[in-house]
Structures are given as structure tokens and as C-alpha cells.
Amino acid sequence: MTSYGILGVGSIATAIVTGLCDGVVDPPEIVLSPRNAERAAELAARLPSVRVARDNQQVVDDSDVVVVCLLPIHAAEVLGGLQFRANHAVVSAIAGLPLAQLAGLVAPATDIARSIPLSAVATRGSVTPVFPATPAATGVYDRLGGSLEIANEVAYESVSAASATVAAYFCYLGTIADWLSGRGIPTAAARRYVADTFAALSGELDSPGADFTALAQAHTTPGGLNEQFARDLDAAGTYDAVQAGLDALLARIAEK
Numbered sequence: 001m002t003s004y005g006i007l008g009v010g011s012i013a014t015a016i017v018t019g020l021c022d023g024v025v026d027p028p029e030i031v032l033s034p035r036n037a038e039r040a041a042e043l044a045a046r047l048p049s050v051r052v053a054r055d056n057q058q059v060v061d062d063s064d065v066v067v068v069c070l071l072p073i074h075a076a077e078v079l080g081g082l083q084f085r086a087n088h089a090v091v092s093a094i095a096g097l098p099l100a101q102l103a104g105l106v107a108p109a110t111d112i113a114r115s116i117p118l119s120a121v122a123t124r125g126s127v128t129p130v131f132p133a134t135p136a137a138t139g140v141y142d143r144l145g146g147s148l149e150i151a152n153e154v155a156y157e158s159v160s161a162a163s164a165t166v167a168a169y170f171c172y173l174g175t176i177a178d179w180l181s182g183r184g185i186p187t188a189a190a191r192r193y194v195a196d197t198f199a200a201l202s203g204e205l206d207s208p209g210a211d212f213t214a215l216a217q218a219h220t221t222p223g224g225l226n227e228q229f230a231r232d233l234d235a236a237g238t239y240d241a242v243q244a245g246l247d248a249l250l251a252r253i254a255e256k
């Protein structure tokens with residue numbers, strides 16, 4: 001079975017390792033980089049097929065597929081200091097690091113893919129965009145809820161921008177909950193109400209075609225409150241700001 005090495009054991013690596021191993025009958029062997037020792041040790045203690053390497057080079061030496069979960073600011077320094085083999089496969093989760101730059105850092109390895117995992121891979125509950133769809137990349141993510149092949153790197157970068165809208169989504173929900181608690185609803189109850197409301201609605205996203213206009217329409221009582229709120233946000237430029245923010249993300253991602 002393919003053995004995996006993970007460089008950078010933070011949030012997304014924890015989700016990937018958990019999804020690959022937790023509750024899995026025949027989990028893969030995984031070796032973790034030692035930095036963030038507490039997190040790595042916790043994973044190794046909890047998951048029998050996971051161990052912690054003595055250094056980053058041992059992660060690379062002991063694995064067939066190296067999954068890179070480093071922060072962008074650390075990538076060049078860390079990867080540039082490691083010796084890869086020509087037969088290594090590399091799967092990067094680093095946002096904004098293009099294939100051409102990765103290739104320079106992991107040479108002589110040439111089997112390289114980029115990917116955009118979300119934390120729901122921990123429960124094998126989300127599909128991960130990959131480019132290109134190398135067997136190593138689809139091999140990892142097909143164990144974690146599926147992989148979505150993106151046609152080219154330009155399109156991949158747009159998907160990468162779109163994937164970075166999650167924190168703002170929670171800020172939106174938090175604003176509603178805070179507004180409620182500011183009006184006397186106990187904070188815990190306000191948060192619970194907002195969370196339950198949107199958790200219940202998330203089932204509607206499974207509708208065929210995920211037509212967001214139709215979904216909005218289905219919740220718009222003519223002359224009603226939803227209609228007013230959506231119109232007010234539109235008039236305030238909220239949706240234009242979403243588009244502008246996405247444009248700015250893409251510009252940052254595409255800046256080499």
C-alpha cells in the first residue's frame with residue numbers, strides 16, 4: 001500500500017490524516033514531520049498507522065507520496081532544503097504556490113499535483129479539487145470524499161479563490177448571532193438558533209443543479225422579510241463586494 005509523508009502538521013494536515021485513518025479498517029502508513037510536536041504526537045497516539053519522523057528528511061525518505069501542508073511562507077525554505085527522489089509523488093495543499101515553483105523545489109520529482117482540501121476531509125465529507133489529477137492526488141482524496149479534476153491551472157486558481165470564502169461565511173452567521181444577543185437573546189441560544197437554522201438549510205444544497213437563484217427564490221415571500229433583507233444587502237453593495245473580494249483573491253493567488 002502507498003505510504004504517505006506529511007510535511008507541516010497543522011490544521012489541514014490533521015484533517016487529512018484523520019480522514020485517511022480514523023475508523024478506517026486498513027489505513028495507510030503515514031509519517032509526520034516533527035514540528036508542532038504536540039499535534040503530531042496526538043495523531044500518532046490516536047492512530048496506530050501514524051508515526052512521527054525525527055526530521056523532515058525522514059518524512060520524505062520514508063514515503064512514496066509526500067503531502068505538503070506547509071504555510072506558503074515556509075514552503076520555499078523547507079522544501080528547498082530536502083532531497084526528493086525522482087520517483088516521489090508530491091501532492092501540495094499550499095494555496096498560491098504554482099506548479100512551476102513547486103517543481104523547482106522538489107526536483108528531481110516530477111509527479112506533482114496541487115489540491116484544495118477543506119477541513120471536512122476529516123470525516124471524508126468533502127470533494128477536493130486537484131490539478132493535475134495525478135494518481136497520487138486522486139489516490140489521497142478519493143479516500144477522503146472524492147477528488148474533482150480541474151482542467152487547467154488558471155481555472156484551478158479561481159477555484160482556490162472561491163475556496164477561501166469559508167471564514168467570511170462564518171463571520172456572516174456570527175454577525176446575525178451577535179445581533180440577536182445584542183437584543184437580549186442569551187448568546188448561547190442565539191448561536192444555537194443561527195447554527196441550527198443554517199445546518200437545516202444545508203440539505204437544500206443537495207438539490208439537483210444547486211441553482212442558487214432558485215433556492216433564494218424558494219425562500220422569498222413576495223413583499224416579505226427575506227425579500228427586503230436580500231434587497232438591502234444588494235443595495236449596500238454586499239454582493240458586489242463578494243465579487244470584488246474574489247477578484248482580489250485571484251489577483252493575489254495568480255501573482256507569481
Ligand SMILES: NC(=O)C1=CN([C@@H]2O[C@H](COP(=O)(O)OP(=O)(O)OC[C@H]3O[C@@H](n4cnc5c(N)ncnc54)[C@H](OP(=O)(O)O)[C@@H]3O)[C@@H](O)[C@H]2O)C=CC1
Nearest residue numbers: 008009010011012033035036069070071072093094095117
Ligand atoms: N486550513 C485550511 O482549511 C486549508 C489550508 N490550506 C493550505 O494548507 C497549508 C497549511 O495550512 P494550515 O494547516 O491551515 O496551517 P497551520 O499553520 O495550521 O499548519 C502549518 C504547520 O506547518 C508547521 N511548520 C512550520 N515550519 C515547519 C517546518 N520547518 N517543518 C515542518 N513543519 C513546519 C507549523 O508548525 P508550527 O505551528 O510549530 O509553526 C504548522 O503546524 C497552507 O499552505 C494553506 O494554504 C489549503 C486548504 C485549506
Ligand SMILES: O=C(O)[C@@H]1CCC=N1
Nearest residue numbers: 094095116160163164
Ligand atoms: O485561507 C487560506 O489561506 C487557506 C487556503 C484555502 C483555504 N484556506
